[in-house]
Amino acid sequence: MIKLSRITDYGIVLLAHLAGSKDGSTQSAREVARETGLPAPVVSKILKSLAREGLLVSHRGAKGGYSLARSPEEISVPEMIGALEGPIGLTQCTVHPGACAQEATCHVREPWQQINQVVRDALGEISLADLATPAAGSIVPLKSLGVDTANLTEA
């Protein structure tokens, strides 16, 4: 199963939670953990990473905490994923060129690069704001991709 690591999954939930709070308000790791129902040490660890990657700004000391570094509209899904588990790439040769011995003779490589790009572009159309808005049918950019979301066939 192609999947995000649980850390990334949690991280996006945490970001969405912060995006749903008052704009610019800082919340401590403990608060966020309590309100999202996720284990506190994990939340702390994830928020630290997100701050280090520049998606959150941290305030130390009493009354400290974390807040979004930018507005939710300016934070894209690939950024969030990239911050927590590195750049998006389905194949190793996408992220680490030269690591694969078959790279020179591999005829599948170029198509995969394009496939990766399609996935990246698709995810790039979606912002944290789209995830944070609770209402249904909120993700507008999906339609702009020209993908018909009506016929949902199980893969």
Next chain:
Amino acid sequence: MIKLSRITDYGIVLLAHLAGSKDGSTQSAREVARETGLPAPVVSKILKSLAREGLLVSHRGAKGGYSLARSPEEISVPEMIGALEGPIGLTQCTVHPGACAQEATCHVREPWQQINQVVRDALGEISLADLATPAAGSIVPLKSLGVDTANLTEA
């Protein structure tokens, strides 16, 4: 990094290799291993899985081997991925509903379902034939997605 397992990666290379051979011709696991330069035991293991999942047909005994169960045009990327590492789903709740305790209160869930669908659709547009054709600029379906592949920005 969102990535396919190496097994899946190899598997797609193997499928593309078979697709590039004469139509309907069967090749033994050892042959495929030799011609692709991948370790023989691994190739054998992967081909077995692909046969079990119905993407390849196997012929036992002397002069046996594997051949594609369908034409390359009829085999999609999600099928290949699904056969080797299960259904495509970025989040656990996509594939295993109910496994996440926060599912009821999670506001991020529905958007993710749509995101998953976008990725699935994007991959579904690409067939094994697209991967197997060695020429550049071969992936036509990408354009049908409405994705502009011209401006490739690094994610």
Next chain:
DNA sequence: TATTTACAGGACCGGTTCGGTCCGATATTC
């Protein structure tokens, strides 16, 4: 029929990654 070839299925193992916890240091507020 005997022999050879090659897949089928599963057991097995070592290495790596991952989720998760915890601690000392540092910075800020009151």
Next chain:
DNA sequence: GAATATCGGACCGAACCGGTCCTGTAAATA
């Protein structure tokens, strides 16, 4: 100075993964 809260990193156990090997069975050939 005391309390609060992040920062950075060490640490551990469990799960997963890549890879190997062995036994059984089916098909082709002589």
